[in-house]
Amino acid sequence: MTALILGAVVFAVLFASFSALGVWQVQRLAWKQELIRQVDARIHAAPVAAPPPDQTITRQADQYRR
Known part of the structure; x- marks a missing residue:
C-alpha cells in the first residue's frame, strides 16, 4: 500500500514538473x-x-536601427 502511495506522489510531482516545463517552453517560444x-x-x-x-542612445530605442 505504501509503495502505491509513494508511486502516486512521485507521479504527481513528475507530472507537475513536466507540465510546468511545457508551459515555460511555450512562453519562451x-x-x-x-x-x-x-x-x-x-x-x-x-x-x-x-x-x-547630446542624445543618449539606449538599447530599447536604437537596437538594430538602420
Whole structure:
C-alpha cells in the first residue's frame, strides 16, 4: 500500500514538473517569436539619421536601427 502511495506522489510531482516545463517552453517560444519580429521590422525599416551627440542612445530605442 505504501509503495502505491509513494508511486502516486512521485507521479504527481513528475507530472507537475513536466507540465510546468511545457508551459515555460511555450512562453519562451512566444517571447522568441516577438523578438524575431522586432529585429526583422527594424532591419527592414528605412534608414534614419544618426542621433545628435547630446542624445543618449539606449538599447530599447536604437537596437538594430538602420
